[in-house]
Amino acid sequence: LFTKILGQEMVWMFDEVPDDSTVYVIRGRYGKYPNIYAGMPWIRKRGIRCVRSVPKKTNFFFLSRDIEKDRSRYPDYQLNVYRADHKLIDFLRKYLHDTIIISAKDDASQHLSKKSRAFFSQLGIPLTQLKFRDSFACVLDKGQALVWKISHSSPVILVGQPLRNRGIDQIISAGRDTGNTSKIIINGQNVSPDRRGLNIVIKKQNQKIIATFFDTFKQEWNGLAILKAQQN
Structure with missing residues (x-):
């Protein structure tokens, strides 16, 4: 159900990030469902937190199609590929x-x-x-x-x-x-x-x-x- 609502890519990110991670999903994308998914027992058990604005003073994970654009968008952060599908x-x-x-x-x-x-x-x-x-x-x-x-x-x-x-x-x-x-x-x-x-x-x-x-x-x-x- 969540794969259908959120998309395979969003579920993939939640599944792949380490335990006790912060996941950033841009506000307005995917509606309220990322927060709902983050509240599921199997996600909460892993200590994963979903935020909808850029977190301050903490590392975080997010989905990207263009790392150079995102480096310009988030100049205060060092961005590295954690997982890539292709x-x-x-x-x-x-x-x-x-x-x-x-x-x-x-x-x-x-x-x-x-x-x-x-x-x-x-x-x-x-x-x-x-x-x-x-x-x-x-x-x-x-x-x-x-x-x-x-x-x-x-x-x-x-x-x-x-x-x-x-x-x-x-x-x-x-x-x-x-x-x-x-x-x-x-x-x-x-x-x-x-x-x-x-x-x-x-x-x-x-x-x-x-x-x-x-x-x-x-x-x-x-x-x-x-x-x-x-x-x-």
């Missing part, structure tokens, strides 16, 4: 048995974490080299780096027989200062989302195509995240 590494791990094609646009480096860079390094791609507004493209095939290239000063273009063998005609990446574009051409069609950050196309073994992007200039997750706010 994280870059989790997404890539899910499809390591397929063909993963990645093309950067604009900038993909600013909020690409050390953990993510290390993940790519384990697959044979030294993403520690990726700098601000670099061009970068790669293909992962069954968990191994098939081909990759990073450029600090020009677009990256990947072509060749190993790609054609997998139905990939061409991959183009250009950082903001060298063309600002992303193209992933499969069977004559550009399937790249062409958005800032890492544009990712999954070519599954059944030939199904999945296209998405992670704006790693801003953050490493899509959708919603639970942020923890700590006073500076």
Whole structure:
């Protein structure tokens, strides 16, 4: 019932935050139901408190879609991701048995974490080299780096027989200062989302195509995240 009334995301936040936490839900959103849910015995037992205005002198948790906007909104707090529902590494791990094609646009480096860079390094791609507004493209095939290239000063273009063998005609990446574009051409069609950050196309073994992007200039997750706010 509460999942239907509040939405899965709100119930998810209450379920995920630590015991004895303060949860902040902006006044007016979800009506009175967050407070009602916080009063349920299984929530009260955990010591979770729901507030509808920004609490003072205490850490709190809240839902976010854009951490940079929220950092501007709450300048007195340090914001960190506590949980995220669609994280870059989790997404890539899910499809390591397929063909993963990645093309950067604009900038993909600013909020690409050390953990993510290390993940790519384990697959044979030294993403520690990726700098601000670099061009970068790669293909992962069954968990191994098939081909990759990073450029600090020009677009990256990947072509060749190993790609054609997998139905990939061409991959183009250009950082903001060298063309600002992303193209992933499969069977004559550009399937790249062409958005800032890492544009990712999954070519599954059944030939199904999945296209998405992670704006790693801003953050490493899509959708919603639970942020923890700590006073500076």
